[in-house]
Amino acid sequence: MTATTTRKPIRKAVFPVAGMGTRFLPATKAIPKEMLPIIDRPLIQYAVDEAREAGIDQLIFVTGRGKTALVEHFDHAYELEATMAGRDKSLAILEPTRIEPGNLVAVRQQVPLGLGHAIWCARAIVGDEPFAIFLPDELMIGKPGCMKQMVEAYDEVGGNLISVLEVPPEEVSSYGVIDPGARRGSLTEVRGLVEKPPREEAPSNLIISGRYILQPEVMRVLEGQAAGAGGEIQLTDAMARMIGQQPFHAVTFAGKRYDCGSKTGFIEATLAIALEREDLADEVRSIARRLLGD
Template identity: 70%
Template sequence: MMMKRVRKAVFPVGGLGTRFLPATKAMPKEMLPIVDRPLIQYAVDEAREAGIEQIIFVTGRGKSAIEDHFDIAYELESTMASRGKSLEILEETRLAPGSVAYVRQQEPMGLGHAVWCARDIVGDEPFAVLLADDFMVGKPGCLKQMMGAYERTGGNIICAQEVPEDQTHLYGIITPGARDGALTEVKGLVEKPRPGTAPSNLCVIGRYILQPEVMRVLERQEKGAGGEIQLTDAMAGMIGGQPFHGLTFAGRRFDCGDKAGYIHANMALAAEREDIGASVRAFGAELFGK
């Protein structure tokens, strides 16, 4: 059977962002900037680099800023144009007509529930899922690397990363099978195992390529860790029925759902910028005495 191409990507952006209050009281956490671009922009650019054609945002109340960001800002653009300023900086924020869809998750019932909310738009196709606060930096991008693996193996591909043993209880953890370079066969998945019970230290990071059958599992609305509908549990239910692999990302991940990780991402990217990097590095040396 011919492997279906991955054309659609789901972005669950309905979370409350409570760890960044009060900054996120009136602004979605996905709109927090890394230097001068919001987190969600980096994730969308990563998806488009990987060949994604349709962007599906699963939103919640108070997320209209995301819709506005990817819309045409007539007043802003008109004012900039009248002053002779280039609009090139805004080009990446414009999504082609018909290439973006929004669906509302009315209740925060977990990542699995958010993905399930997009079922009618996804249809009977494989699809990607990207979590914007897992900020992935690499060339090529994380999802493009995963697409390369998908073309080899088909089935389901999840992004994997090794974490310290004392952090395994914070993640979905892979029970590993055979390894082939950066690819690891997934024999099982467990969401946030109790300390000392994890089957490995290989955790699941917020990038997925999934077959549509996962929606059939999610529609059972079975609750897992934290009383929420977990995507990890649904994926575990598919293991054995079709190929399932984890790809270790060749790049760097910043956990921007964490305050320290968010600051680290800003520091790292600012230091590498051609326009401000020298100033940022000099200030860092002065600040930290290096």
Template identity: 80%
Template sequence: MTIRKPIKKAVFPVAGLGTRFLPATKAIPKEMLPIVDRPLIQYAVDEAREAGIEQLIFVTGRGKTAIVEHFDVAFELEATMTERGKDMSVLDAARATPGDIITVRQQVPMGLGHAIWCARAIVGDEPFAIMLPDELMVAQKGGGTGCMKQMVEAYEEVGGNLISVLEVPHDEVSSYGVIDPGASGLGANGALTEVRGLVEKPPLDEAPSNKIVSGRYILQPEVMRTLETQSAGAGGEIQLTDAMARMIGGQPFHAVTFAGRRFDCGSKTGFVEATLALAMEREDMGEEVRAIARRLLG
């Protein structure tokens, strides 16, 4: 039996300026915008914890201190709530134990690949996860597991490098990184596809598939050395997709088709969709929100 190093570290690239959500993000990090009553970053952290991740590495930029403070102990708030007999469980998820969170600074916005490279000293020689908080991945209704947990389980089976994918209409592929698929239906549950190549935002007539990379990765530490020599790609930035493409063939590389739902919270319409969808599923407000939606729809 092959013994693989466990996935215990996850990198969260949260240095972006959030310009698509201005003016709301002028003073508030995009990752702190709430979906109902939990900020986006909280959903990603909870997903990581479910998957057994122990160390959370935030790659931050200027004006992002609120993200770390969210997971700190709010002494005055907790003391006041205790004094007034308030339910303290609402704060439990927004607390990290010492050492759980490490921050590094991406001083210049040079792309996702550069942001990941900024965490190289903390990642060291261990395989690690990458989680983009903009991509809100929601487990299937009725007790399904989160995306990263599904990926960790696949990693324990096949090792190597893995990315999460979802199928989109073909006319949308130019907005995403797309895989060139090989053999599919692999793994114990048939959710794995061999990855032969990766293309960042291809033209419609050149897209090798409609399976898009959806913001979750498990990569071997060698990717850091690849990023060191990675030249600028799409948008003049250091693209993680380009670095991963250079690794294909040298190490096992698979895509995991996520059994769940994805909301693109990097766009305003996706953010509104996620808020509405999750609110309607809440026991404490779902019926009322559905009634509001019906009324607004006339």
């Protein structure tokens, strides 16, 4: 396969959002975890904004039961907008929540069979196009955003790409890491993927960090793939089978990652973003000092 002759633009993105969010119960009993706010924007909004910045306009939500709020968030809220307009309030704050008609599709993952299965559920909508994947729990903050950095790399090398971050060697056993090949700037050839290796056996300290650009052939790999770790269909297993069949690179993200799938990561993200906002930074810094007794 020659990437330069078969390359298509990245127009579609899959957001696997069917998880039950049990780590945030009881807050997530009736509200999807992706709708929990970081300051004044739900987690899913950050991922969608990142996708749009990268030029992606077709959004595919892989949902489960009780996740209708995710779709409704990006719909028109006629009563709210009419009330705001009647009170001469600007509607600009709602602009990022509006999706062009037909550009948001929701498909159902009826049973929780893993990330790979969730991606496979979007196969009919992805079709024969390369596509991006966003794990909204991984909040990626950078200028430009993580996916825009990846799309720029894709325009150069094509094939499949994953985002990675460097972590201290003592942390590698908590993540999937890459077996690196040749490096050029932020691009690293991927020779293999290793899930949670012991520190002394890790091939690198570059961890996989929740953003992907994959060719549509991954759907055929997933279709015939047996369950892996945890009895689930693992996306990592499918990607590993594509290495050597198609170009495969990692992009080291120039920015910050916050693991909002954990309570401490969620709190860290909230504080970090608040401290970057001109309307909040001084007051939040003052509150932090008071609480810490400084």
